[in-house]
Amino acid sequence: MPDLKGNYNISGITGFLYHDLAGGNSSMKVNADRQKQQLSKISYEKKYIAVIIFFVFFSCSNHIQTGSSLSRSDIEYIKKLKLLNEDEKIYKFYSEYKNKVAGNFFTNKRLATYWIDERNKEKDEISFAFYPDIKSIDTIYDAGLTYSPYMLVTKRDNSKFKVSVNGEKKDIKSFFEEALKQWELHKDSRECLFINNTN
Structure with a gap:
């Protein structure tokens, strides 16, 4: 934005751009990593539950x-x-x-x-x-x-x-x-x- 004299604050603009390119992207990367971890955790939990169901099923169905x-x-x-x-x-x-x-x-x-x-x-x-x-x-x-x-x-x-x-x-x-x-x-x-x- 120009100041009262019509001059532009270049440092402000570059600072905003830097924040957008560096800080903003960094924040997006952190969020993406968190989502990936959550999806991985959900996938692991599903596999764990499936294994438990498998063993429970066969332990119940197989008997002397x-x-x-x-x-x-x-x-x-x-x-x-x-x-x-x-x-x-x-x-x-x-x-x-x-x-x-x-x-x-x-x-x-x-x-x-x-x-x-x-x-x-x-x-x-x-x-x-x-x-x-x-x-x-x-x-x-x-x-x-x-x-x-x-x-x-x-x-x-x-x-x-x-x-x-x-x-x-x-x-x-x-x-x-x-x-x-x-x-x-x-x-x-x-x-x-x-x-x-x-x-």
Whole structure:
């Protein structure tokens, strides 16, 4: 603006321009950074909530089942995997995911586990042992934060596999103890040996 004499205050104009270019842009940059941080925080919170929902969902949906609570299609599917004979009874069953994909169980004749890869059949893992073929069973309650408790089954040929289970501590304990009891009852069973030789 001109003064009373009609002269312009150049320093005032340049000062305004400097404030606009330096101070003003700096303020805009700070606001942009704050918005970016807020968006990043919201994105992180959404991911965190999604992870919690995922684990809550699967911890609620995956639980230890009895053989009688399995559907007819589940039983037929397990038979199709050649992990169950007509005269076998599943006592307890646990799946980390869907029953068609994963299963861990014990019967009156064997311990078994399976993982069926829905995209690549070469990655399928199916393991079992009839009780007379089992040399030892180690129960692992504390397998770390990212793993379920499991029984490490060692067969007489020294091959090993894991039967995993998760849930309430008392239910895990019951699963392990009942499986061990079945092993003690049937580890010298001639009937199991006969099935093993003809299967």
